[in-house]
Amino acid sequence: MRLRFKRLQWRIAVWFALILLTVQLGGLFLFAEIGRSSALEEVDARLETGDRVFSRLLDQRNAQLAQAARVLTADYGFREALLSRDAATIESALENHGSRIDASLMLLLDLDETVIGAYPDPTRIASPRLTQLVDEARRDGQATGFTLAQGRLYQLVVVPMLAPVPVAWVVIGFVVDEPFVRDLKHLTGLEVSFLVQSPSSPRQIAASTLDAAGQGALLNVAEARSLEIDNEEYRGHTHTIEALEQTEIFAVLQLSLKGALAPWERLYREWSGLSLAAMLVMVLASLILGRTIASPVSRLAGFAREVGSGRYAEPPAVERGDEIGQLADAFSLMTEAIASREARISELAYRDALTGLPNRVHFMEQLHAAVELAALRAQQIAVLTLDIDRFKLINDALGHGFGDLVLCEVGRRLRVAGVRQRDLSADMRLDGNAAARLGGDEFGLLIPDADDTVARIVAGRIATALEHPMSIQGQLVDVRASIGIALFPQHCTDAGDLIRCADVAMYKAKRHNATVEVYDPTHHQRNAARLSLLTELRQAVERDELVLYYQPKYAFKPDKALHLEALVRWVHPQRGFVPPMEFIPFAEQTGYIKAITQWVMNRAIQQCAEWQRAGREIHVGLNISARDLLQPDLPETFVRMLEAHACEARLITLEITESAVVDDPRNALANLERLRATGCSLSIDDYGTGYSSLSYVRQMPVHELKIDRSFVMNLTTHPGDEIIVRSTIELAHDMGLTVTAEGVETEDILLRLGELGCDLAQGYLVSRPLAVADLDVWMANSPWARSGSISSSA
Known part of the structure; x- marks a missing residue:
């Protein structure tokens, strides 16, 4: 017997028996603690996953509510009702829209936050939080948040109604009630409060998915991390929704430990029985346990680490019906549940919900990966961006719902006509046939291993596919796209730069009414020059590099006053004279025209005041851009300048174009009335080149009408132009307006204008634009300075 104990296997057996006895007694206790710890980890992992899903659902709901509010603000009838302050129509629209989206509250607030219309009860929400949300929307363009009112929690969304500046606030409220939290429970698998x-x-x-006892227990604890309800233990996670100065709104996500502990409790009981049997077959059990427990547990542990790193492969096959098999099944179920939730989250993050195509985030990830692979293989990549032409017209004419259907059809055709996967190697095949919706009506396409020729072929195939009429809801729609192409590495070596270059080419195609344009590096040079021009233009105003020239007008009838038009000129220190057509349109596009207009107004009024003090009766005309006319402070600024220089308002004529009124008739006409009240004269500049109707001209409180040079220059050679000019003069005189003809460059035209009854003539025949010093010489010596001298000068 002693010799037998010298053998390793027997010593192992004896010591194993002793150790096993001790381990089994203490192991049962440890096993229970391990099972509980594992269950807690599993529940905590599910709580963390549920918290991410809960956060994403709230973000998604916020986006959906904001979109629903913007649909209401874009409704033409609702905008008209707001402008006319038709209370009945406003309340009806609020009620109809609120019913469609199942809103608990609909409010339309004035800019001072007074209630214009409400459904159903304007007093239901009376909270300082609403004022905070309006301030956030004023700053950020929209706002969402929660507030407690009358004992109920509301989710609010505030968006401005633009025309084009905010004219009112639309507030939509959704009560946080039991149906809402039940939906969250269904999606997250957690108890939600x-x-x-x-x-x-x-x-x-x-609101809570817990019963009354559970809610009472939740209110009585300071920390919801661990809670016992009806002898059942719950783990909890607190998700802060809003932490305001006076109020904190948060959600408590909870999950019972019962389900997670059940497999471990069963395993614990069975392990006890197994321990007794193990004592009888100690040596054999050591071999069996080593072979049947350690190996599968090790494999399951390795699989758990794979899951932890985000790789959801098939779990290791464990063909057993005992605890190890149950553990493997639990791992399998847990993995499937986590993978399903992760897939849903990924779909929300990387998939466009409308078209089913990858979104911009997914497309950029694909593009980054493709660029890295192409750089390693020394291959080319083509990126296409396309924008649907006249898509805004489709939305405006047929509605945004119809426009969404058009975008879905465009997405379908892109999948068919885009990159053909059979032409690519297996490691280059991309999701959605490499097409993605980048936002709005803009789509992107990635073509691996493609040069300029291949890119043009694909672009042509897409253009042809889109040009076929679309039959949507019985309506035939013709769609055309502008496509831009950028190539790696010829144009850019960075994914973000490729998209930007393709956009530059696409917008060039749109401007030139072309279907396809390939990026030209000189575009960047021109853009850099334009950016430099903006910086220098700002400095020109600050350094007083701008100058005013004045172009005289000839009066056909005797008039003691002289009429001039002030024209801004830029004398650049390095570039020299910069023509107005090179910086005025650019200033209008960038919004800097306001600073230029104020500079011109101030200098012209100052000069007019100096002439007035010198005893000269000189009337000065100033051009006001469409953007300037819509500035609400323009009349006050104009009055301040007149007072600062002691200039009479009657000596100033403000010239505006027809399009300035068409863009925003309500605000433009209101500003014109306020300007007229100052005592100045108003003139319609470039008449005949805009898009307005005579009804706008009739409504405009103007004193003068200027016929555009395009109708005057061929007055004596084109009978059609003469008919337009004669009719315009007669119409203006019938309306009590003075008529000025621009672009007079020959005496024949001047004589004919006099015969047609024109009041004033302006052009190079009379004089070119002059500096102030040259203007003094012209007034002293030119026969054109004396009104009514047409016969003698001719």
Whole structure:
């Protein structure tokens, strides 16, 4: 027997028996703790996953609510009702839209936050939080948040109604109630409770999936991390929704440990029985346990690490019906559940919900990967961006719902006509046939291993596919796209730069009414020059590099006053004279025209005041851009300048174009009335080249009408132009307006204008634009300075 104990296997058997006995006694206790710890980890992992899903669902809901509010603000009838302050129509629109989206509250607030219309009860929400949300929307363009009112928690969304500046606020409220939290429970798999806490009142539950006992227990604990309800233990996670100065709104996500502990409790009981049997077959058990427990547990542990790193492969096959098999099944179920939730989250993050195509985020990830692979293989990549032409017209004419259907059809045709996967190697095949919706009506396409020729072929195939009429809801729609192409590495070596270059080419195609344009590096040079021009233009105003020239007008009838038009000129220190057509349109596009207009107004009024003090009766005309006319402070600024220089308003004529009124008739006409009240004269400049109707001209409180040079220059050679000019003069005189003809360059035209009854003539025949010093010489010596001298000068 002694010799037998010298053998390793027997010593192992004896020691194993002793150790096993001790381990089994203490192991049962440890096993229970391990099982509980694993269950807690599993529940905590599910709580963390549920918290991410809960956060994404709230973000998605916020986006959906904001979109629903913007649909209402874009409704033409609703905008018209707001402008006319038709209370009945406003309330009806609020009620209809609220019913469609199942809103609990619909409010339309004036800019001072007074209620214009409400459904169903304007007093239901009376909270300082609403004022905060309006301030956030004023700053950020929209705002969403939660507030407690009348004992109920509301989710609010505030968006401005633009025309084009904010004219009102649309507020939509959704009560956080039991159906809402039940939906969240269904999506997250967790118990969900919304709580509100403030220093002035006890914590209260706004909505919860827990029963009354569970809600009472939740209110009585300071920390919801661990909670016992009806002898059942719950783990909890607190998700802060809003932490305001006086109120904190948060959600408590909970999950019972019962389901997670069940496999471990069963395993614990069975392990006890197994321990007794193991004592009888100790040596054999050591071999069996080594072969049947350690190996599969090790494989399951390795699989758990794979899951932890985000790789959801098939779990290792464990063909057993005992605890190890149950553990493997639990791993399998857990993996499937986590993978399913991760897939849903990924779909929300990387897939466009409308067209089913990858979104911009997914497309950029594909593009980054493709660029890295192409750089390693020394291959080319083509990126296409396309924008649907006249898509805004489709939305405006047929509605945004119809426009969404058009985008879906465009996405379908892109999948068919885009990159053909059979032409690519297996490691280059991309999701969605390499097509993605980048936003709005803009789509992108990635073509691996493609040069300029291949890119043009694919672009042509897409253009042809889109040009076929679309039959949507019985309506035939013709769609055309502008496509831009950028190539790697010829144009850019960075994914973000490729998209930007393709956009530059696409917008060039749109401007030139072309279907396909390939990026030209000189575009960047021109853009850099334009950016430099903007910087220098700002400096020109600050350094007083701009100058005013004045172009005289000839009066056909005797008039003691002289009429001039002030024209801005730029004398650049390095570039020299910069023509107005090179910087005025650019200033209008960038919004800097306001600073230039104020500079011109101030200098012209100052000069007019100096002439007035010198005893000269000189009337000065100033050009006001469309952007300037819509500035609400323009009349006050104009009056301040007149007062600062002691200039009479009657000596100033403000010239505006027809399009300035067409863009925003309501605000433009209101500003014109306020300007007229100052005592100045108003003139319609470039008449005949805009898009307005005579009804706008009739409504405009103007004194003068200027016929555009395009109708005057061929007056004596084109009978059609003469008919237009004669009719315009007669119409203007019938309306009590003075008529000025621009572009007079020959005496024949001047004589004919006099015969047609024109009042004033302006052009190079009379004089070119002159500096102030040259203008003094012209007034002293030129026969054109004396009104009514047409016969003698001719």
